[in-house]
Amino acid sequence: MPDKYILKRWKKTAKSGLVSDANGNETKNSADPGLLIKWSTMSRLASDVVEDALMSEEGCELLSETLKSLQVKLKLLKDGPSNNKVGGSSSQTQYMKDPKRVRYKGRPKRVTGAKEKAMKQGIRHCQECGHIGHDRRQCPRNLNTP
Template identity: 35%
Template sequence: MSSSQRSESGHSFLKKYVDKKNSLTDFITRFNRALAYQRHAELVANHIDINKKPRVSSASMMENQMLQIYTKKIFLLFQKEIEQSHFYTYSKRTSSDDVKVYTVQRFEPGNSFDRQRQVTYCTSSDCISCSCRVFDFDASELVDDASLTDARSTFLLGEFQSLCIRVKDIDNGSDIGMSRNKTREETQVVQDPNPVRAKGYGKRLKSGKEKTLSQSSRQCRACGNNGHDKRTFPTLQNRLDNTLSLQYPHNALDLHYPYDAPNP
């Protein structure tokens, strides 16, 4: 199974539990519930495969061997195909050095024989095709555990023994340093992403003192300095006071409020 098929299978399974309209809390709850259901189903399937063995329908060595290899669900499918194969008859029609043609026919109990199909086998390319156009595959890519020859069995046994010796050497510590170095080289450190300030990001409320200090002081248009404006410029204010005191020297209280003195 390819990676895309695995992802599509996972998506179809999770669509039964989660939806795009769910909130974050609801999504996490539903996701955990889906995982719990999946793990429970796996435990039930393992219990059935270990403790409940299906019955064999014949004394075939292939069927007994597949009973020990396949799970119960897959074995029932295999057993059904074995039973259906008993309804077919075949005969060799033509044969040459590279091509062999067989005639395959299905027998129905109520309808006698079905129409004939021609299966062509090319020995040079190891390809099989049928006249029904339903299947056409390369036999070299087909791996059938039930049809292992003695040579293949011997080869697999030798590979398994070498693997056991390799595991034993690792347990003894001969390849511990090499395995550790390989693990360190292949380990990739994934760091947390940088935080992003999006629109509407929350800000801290400032106090009145911080707001006053953060505000820029006014700039005077007369002198160009900060801290005052043209109306409160000290030099102009002193000049205005001196002018008023010269014009109205009657009372200090009347400096800022001039009035016309009554005629004697």
């Protein structure tokens, strides 16, 4: 069978080459070797910078300020110039609300039976004599006749 018909998730190597971000989430296109090299290089560089900054209090403050400004610049780079808002700052965070719940389609949860429907309609009466308390099968008129 040609390899193009076998999906990656079915192979033994499906989990090889996974790359995770700071939150532990897997990044997209993690099987790309170029991305793995970039990730490894950046992680090593960031780790070295953090180790150097931890040696002094001023170094920690400098690194913190630099990383915050770098994060803002990267966010603007990621969003691009087309997403700038008119009259507002781009650093404001907007949260999306959960979607409204939709009623389920299909039949109702409980189907009422014929007896229950008849009970809702009112008191039953005999079709032969019209009295209440019995039906046509148990009517005294029919029981008296041979």
